[in-house]
Amino acid sequence: MFSRRRFLTAAGAAGVLAELPVRGDALEPDLMELHATVKAVQLLPPDYPKTQIWGYAGGTPGPEVRVPQGGRVQRRFVNGLPQASTVHWHGIRAANSMDGVAGLTQAPVPPGGSFDYDFTVRDAGTYWYHAHNRSAEQVARGLHGSLIVDEKAPPDIDRDVTLVLDDWLLEPDGGQLFPDFETRHDRSHAGRLGNFISTNGQSAWTQTVKRHERLRLRLINTSNARIFILALVNFEGWVMALDGMPLPAPKAVTEELLLGPGQRADLIVDVTAGEGEEAFLARIDGNRGYAQAVFPVRGVSSTSRRGTPEPLPPNPAMEVTGLETANQLRLDMAGGAMGSLRSAVLQGRKAGFRQMAEANQFWAFNGTVGMTQTPLATVARGETVRVTVSNDTAFPHAMHLHGMHFRTVHADGSMGHLRDTLLSFAGESHEIAFVADNPGDWAFHCHMLSHAASGMMTWIRVQA
Ligand code: C2O
Numbered sequence: 492m493f494s495r496r497r498f499l500t501a502a503g504a505a506g507v508l509a510e511l512p513v514r515g516d517a518l519e520p521d522l523m524e525l526h527a528t529v530k531a532v533q534l535l536p537p538d539y540p541k542t543q544i545w546g547y548a549g550g551t552p553g554p555e556v557r558v559p560q561g562g563r564v565q566r567r568f569v570n571g572l573p574q575a576s577t578v579h580w581h582g583i584r585a586a587n588s589m590d591g592v593a594g595l596t597q598a599p600v601p602p603g604g605s606f607d608y609d610f611t612v613r614d615a616g617t618y619w620y621h622a623h624n625r626s627a628e629q630v631a632r633g634l635h636g637s638l639i640v641d642e643k644a645p646p647d648i649d650r651d652v653t654l655v656l657d658d659w660l661l662e663p664d665g666g667q668l669f670p671d672f673e674t675r676h677d678r679s680h681a682g683r684l685g686n687f688i689s690t691n692g693q694s695a696w697t698q699t700v701k702r703h704e705r706l707r708l709r710l711i712n713t714s715n716a717r718i719f720i721l722a723l724v725n726f727e728g729w730v731m732a733l734d735g736m737p738l739p740a741p742k743a744v745t746e747e748l749l750l751g752p753g754q755r756a757d758l759i760v761d762v763t764a765g766e767g768e769e770a771f772l773a774r775i776d777g778n779r780g781y782a783q784a785v786f787p788v789r790g791v792s793s794t795s796r797r798g799t800p801e802p803l804p805p806n807p808a809m810e811v812t813g814l815e816t817a818n819q820l821r822l823d824m825a826g827g828a829m830g831s832l833r834s835a836v837l838q839g840r841k842a843g844f845r846q847m848a849e850a851n852q853f854w855a856f857n858g859t860v861g862m863t864q865t866p867l868a869t870v871a872r873g874e875t876v877r878v879t880v881s882n883d884t885a886f887p888h889a890m891h892l893h894g895m896h897f898r899t900v901h902a903d904g905s906m907g908h909l910r911d912t913l914l915s916f917a918g919e920s921h922e923i924a925f926v927a928d929n930p931g932d933w934a935f936h937c938h939m940l941s942h943a944a945s946g947m948m949t950w951i952r953v954q955a
């Protein structure tokens with residue numbers, strides 16, 4: 492994602508290195524392994540060749556990590572890949588040392604090395620984990636999986652279904668991953684958009700259900716750049732949670748649902764299709780609809796339907812208060828093709844857009860390209876922070892804050908839902924607010940991973 496050496500050097504190597512957890516330190520003997528390897532899997536339909544991916548435990552997505560709320564996630568990441576890597580737990584409010592950001596919270600784990608992740612999860616909901624070193628390549632190669640934290644009292648549903656949505660850029664001949672993960676075009680435009688879409692690592696994922704059955708669908712967008720536009724067909728449904736965090740009241744799904752890279756949505760849906768019919772999660776692309784996940788209906792679970800579901804219980808300590816006295820920050824996003832950025836600070840020097848392009852860098856936050864030795868801001872623990880995020884580019888971006896969830900603040904002062912990733916379209920401006928209650932160095936970047944790799948990456952320090 493960014494050069495560790497450059498970052499460490501810039502940050503004063505001694506000081507930062509001293510704080511980085513040391514590989515192999517105090518390994519516990521019986522940790523469950525999360526072993527990343529290169530593997531050929533049947534990603535495309537059976538009449539196509541296997542595709543060589545990088546995956547956890549030999550698959551993509553990797554194994555679902557599932558714990559009860561308040562439980563502990565303990566995994567020994569073992570790196571069987573030809574590149575250094577780390578594991579980031581997206582959306583989890585864990586200790587900074589467990590956040591898995593190479594060069595910021597830990598050193599990347601070299602091939603053959605391992606790292607023990609161990610943290611407690613206080614929030615229930617739908618999260619995910621993925622590689623956070625050279626992410627634009629490693630996530631595109633398949634290094635991700637779902638992380639589900641179960642509520643103490645489960646909601647009233649018949650079936651709990653995780654749907655990992657992914658987008659792959661494959662070579663038409665041979666079905667292998669397009670091997671250049673750093674093309675100028677993808678970096679300067681909308682990111683690495685694919686030509687093959689999967690659900691749970693399959694081209695045609697299906698699940699047989701019964702009429703009137705109530706399902707919980709956990710949707711996770713793990714793609715590098717694609718914004719999924721989703722709709723329900725022959726289901727009646729409600730949005731229950733976004734980015735892991737419950738809505739105060741279920742919101743009926745009456746229109747298309749947008750899911751940017753990194754974002755999640757929990758739905759509760761009732762099968763309204765009849766016996767022998769099919770219900771779908773549909774994906775809209777242009778003015779066509781595609782079946783993203785198919786649910787053939789066999790049998791009837793009950794003759795009548797249930798009413799609107801009860802809301803999921805809120806997660807603890809998520810109030811965003813203190814807006815009036817908040818620390819006010821700006822994040823001006825600029826650059827990319829068809830943008831107005833003329834110059835920016837690149838590696839400490841002013842560079843024209845052409846020079847940036849020569850370095851394969853295209854984007855700037857507040858006039859600076861990529862990671863810097865000093866954070867975007869250093870804030871006091873417990874302080875409320877407001878950030879005006881403005882998108883002065885010709886493309887959408889998906890801004891992800893590590894370590895803390897935020898709310899959008901609307902013009903009338905009301906607040907939007909808690910999120911960890913903000914979808915921002917060309918020309919839009921949003922204000923987000925969060926309470927900086929989690930000490931440490933937190934990455935703040937575009938989850939369109941080619942953008943993060945070409946300038947859209949910064950960090951915020953929350954003092955201990
Ligand atoms: Cu989902 Cu910085 O990542």
Ligand code: CU
Pocket residue numbers: 887888889937938939942943947
């Ligand atoms: Cu972006």
